[in-house]
Amino acid sequence: MKASAFPLKDGFGYYARRFFASKLYIFYVMLAIFVGHVMAWEAPVAILLFATLSFGFFSAEDLRFLLPVLLGGICVVSVKHTPFLPTQSDYFVTDAIPVIIGISLLFAVGLTVFILRRRHAAAPLSSLRLRWGFLGFFAAMLFSGLFQENALKNFAYGAGIGAVFLAVYLLFGLFHPKTKENAQHFLFTLLAIGLLISLELLVLYFRSVEFENGLPVKNSILIGWGSWTTVGVMIGMCLPAPFYFARTAKRGYLLYLLSGAVMTVTLLLSASRASWLYGGVILLSALTLLCLGGSHRRAFRIGLFVLMLVGVVGVVLLLPKILAFLSAFVQFGVGDNGRFDIWKTAVRSFLAAPIFGRGFFNTDIVLEGFPQILPYMYHNTPLQMLGSAGAVGFLLYAFHRYETVRLLLQKRRSLLCLSLLLVPVALALFSITDEHFFHFYPAFFYSIALSLAEGDYEEEPLFEK
Numbered sequence: 001m002k003a004s005a006f007p008l009k010d011g012f013g014y015y016a017r018r019f020f021a022s023k024l025y026i027f028y029v030m031l032a033i034f035v036g037h038v039m040a041w042e043a044p045v046a047i048l049l050f051a052t053l054s055f056g057f058f059s060a061e062d063l064r065f066l067l068p069v070l071l072g073g074i075c076v077v078s079v080k081h082t083p084f085l086p087t088q089s090d091y092f093v094t095d096a097i098p099v100i101i102g103i104s105l106l107f108a109v110g111l112t113v114f115i116l117r118r119r120h121a122a123a124p125l126s127s128l129r130l131r132w133g134f135l136g137f138f139a140a141m142l143f144s145g146l147f148q149e150n151a152l153k154n155f156a157y158g159a160g161i162g163a164v165f166l167a168v169y170l171l172f173g174l175f176h177p178k179t180k181e182n183a184q185h186f187l188f189t190l191l192a193i194g195l196l197i198s199l200e201l202l203v204l205y206f207r208s209v210e211f212e213n214g215l216p217v218k219n220s221i222l223i224g225w226g227s228w229t230t231v232g233v234m235i236g237m238c239l240p241a242p243f244y245f246a247r248t249a250k251r252g253y254l255l256y257l258l259s260g261a262v263m264t265v266t267l268l269l270s271a272s273r274a275s276w277l278y279g280g281v282i283l284l285s286a287l288t289l290l291c292l293g294g295s296h297r298r299a300f301r302i303g304l305f306v307l308m309l310v311g312v313v314g315v316v317l318l319l320p321k322i323l324a325f326l327s328a329f330v331q332f333g334v335g336d337n338g339r340f341d342i343w344k345t346a347v348r349s350f351l352a353a354p355i356f357g358r359g360f361f362n363t364d365i366v367l368e369g370f371p372q373i374l375p376y377m378y379h380n381t382p383l384q385m386l387g388s389a390g391a392v393g394f395l396l397y398a399f400h401r402y403e404t405v406r407l408l409l410q411k412r413r414s415l416l417c418l419s420l421l422l423v424p425v426a427l428a429l430f431s432i433t434d435e436h437f438f439h440f441y442p443a444f445f446y447s448i449a450l451s452l453a454e455g456d457y458e459e460e461p462l463f464e465k
Contacts, residue, residue, distance in 0.1 A: 013059035020056050020065035026189055028052075029068035030196045033076045037200055037224065040078040042091075043099040049073070050103050057110035061118070063176040064185050067448070072193045074441045075200060077225035079208070086222050118175055128173040129407065129454050133400035134447070138162035140385065140393035145359015154359030157375060158389070164440055168447035176448075178455025183416055186452055187241040190423070190445075191259055194238030198266040201231060205269065218271035230439075232275020233430040235267050236282050237445045240422040243286040244415070247294035248460075260286070278429040285422055289415060293464035339379055339433055346378035346387035357390035360438075377435035381428065384438060407453060416457050423449035 019025050029049060036045030049069050056065030081091035092100065125131065141162030145154035176182060200223060210220040221228040242260035246253045267279040287307075291300040349358040360375040378384045385397040404424060411417035424446045431437040 016055045016059040017061060020060055021185070023188060025065075026068045026192045030072060030192050033072050034196055034199060036076040037078050038203055040080040042076050042078060042081055043096045045076055046073075046099055046103055050106065053107075054110055057114045058117075060114065061121070062182065063114075063172055064182060067186060067189045068192070070444050071189055071448075072196060074225045075193070075196055079204070079222065079224040082222075082224040084222070085227075115175065122174040123177070125174070127454075128170070128451070130169065130400075130403050130450055131173070133403035134166045134169045136396040137400040138166040140389045140396035143356050144389035144393055145353075145362060146356035148353055148356075148359050148362055150359060150361040153361045154388075157360050161438055161440065161443070164443040165447050168444055169451055172448050172451040173454070176451065178452055180416065180455075180457045180459070183420060183452045183455060183457065186448060187244055187419060190238040191241040191245065191256075194235055194241065194263045194266070195259060197231060197234055197238070198262050201266055201269055216269065216271045221271055228270045228272040229274060229430075229434055230436070231270040232267060232272040232279055233427065233434070233436045233442065235263050235270065236275065236279045236426040236430055237423045237442070239263050239267070239279065239282050239426070240286045240289075240419045243290045244419040247290050247296075247300075247415070253296060274430065274433050278426070278432070281429060282422060282426045285425075286419075289418060289462075292462055293415070293460060297464060342379050343383050346380070346383035349387035350390060353390055355390045356392055357386070357388045360388050363387070374439075377438055379434050381431045381437045384435065404450060407450070411453060413462050414457060414459065415462050416459055417453045417455070418462070420449045420453040 029052075032045050032048055036042050053065060053069060079087060081087065081089045081096075083089060083092055139162075141158040142155070144158040145151065148154065201221075204221065204223050205216070208220060210217040218228045221231065223231060226234070239260065242256045242263065246256035246260065249256060264279075264283060267275055267283075287300075287304050291297060291304050294300070345363065349363065352358060360377070363376055363378070378387055382394065382397070385394045389397070408418075408421050408425075411421065427436060427442050427446050436442050
């Protein structure tokens with residue numbers, strides 16, 4: 001084992017690296033987040049997790065130590081302290097603000113130390129295949145709403161979102177080697193986060209979810225860090241992981257299948273119709289990859305065939321309800337179900353400012369009943385780029401999307417890469433009728449998955465007879 005580049009005793013650094021690379025560390029972080037969420041102990045848990053991370057900054061050789069906290073950290077926000085509905089607490093701008101500022105500054109220092117330690121081991125910038133697309137998207141966000149009202153707010157929000165996508169991609173592309181071990185570690189982290197969210201939602205059901213005619217009222221599914229639809233998109237991004245391991249694991253494949261089943265039930269319990277629709281697409285894609293090969297492929301294929309038969313029978317029997325379900329997507333108005341009037345507003349914003357758009361804070365729509373902490377958006381990623389960033393932003397986003405689709409086609413024969421790429425695909429799908437792409441924390445999942453999907457991995461054939 002190579003000696004640590006920083007003056008910690010190599011014996012300690014060795015054990016720290018082993019801990020951060022282990023599944024035990026992932027479960028330790030998830031347990032801390034779950035306790036913090038349930039008990040509303042966000043600040044103490046944040047301090048505990050940063051204290052743990054601090055050893056990684058001084059001893060780790062890659063960024064695996066950051067993954068569980070970076071990806072799962074948002075789930076610590078409790079219903080009691082959420083700045084959103086139902087509580088609209090000021091906790092994060094009053095009581096917790098010293099902790100937030102302190103940890104943010106120390107995190108920046110720690111990350112700088114890590115980068116300086118590992119700078120000679122960084123991958124060449126030219127190896128990052130998607131760098132120009134990410135840079136273009138950042139530029140699009142940077143200039144969104146140029147010369148419009150609320151210029152400072154538009155710049156701050158657009159630059160912030162674009163910077164997160166770009167910075168995370170560059171950080172993990174340069175300092176997180178694209179090895180099979182690292183890619184699988186990322187997927188296992190997603191599996192653990194999916195189970196964490198499932199457990200948090202179960203607690204919410206026991207505590208505060210309301211029921212009407214025996215069915216959950218979706219407006220009561222407010223989990224603190226998000227609503228019914230954000231639960232859906234998070235589970236959607238985590239869903240490919242258990243089925244990848246169910247196919248590739250030498251033992252314990254039934255436990256991975258059970259984990260996938262638990263996440264599927266969580267998707268249903270989110271009571272989000274968009275989550276059911278797009279989550280169903282991701283689930284079917286993951287199950288298809290599961291059945292294409294592996295030592296248990298025949299049993300998986302029989303199981304999938306039975307599920308498809310049950311699905312066809314269900315569609316026939318429930319066709320009226322399914323049509324009513326889909327009708328929600330073609331309703332007018334700007335309520336929770338309406339989309340077309342919102343999309344028309346995006347087009348009007350583009351026509352009013354066709355070059356750089358009107359920005360994020362100049363929309364004419366306000367969704368009643370929801371606090372406007374974040375800008376209200378057009379609930380469709382291409383239309384959001386068109387209305388907020390104009391033709392310039394839309395074309396730059398289109399270039400980024402072209403690069404990601406090209407990567408998907410290049411990696412179409414790799415099980416591991418396809419499983420990784422289902423993560424950004426899930427975010428893109430869920431953002432067809434929602435605004436998840438322009439929230440901050442999904443960018444971590446998106447950028448890291450794309451960075452790892454660029455790798456070339458030795459693995460079994462995608463398809464086996």
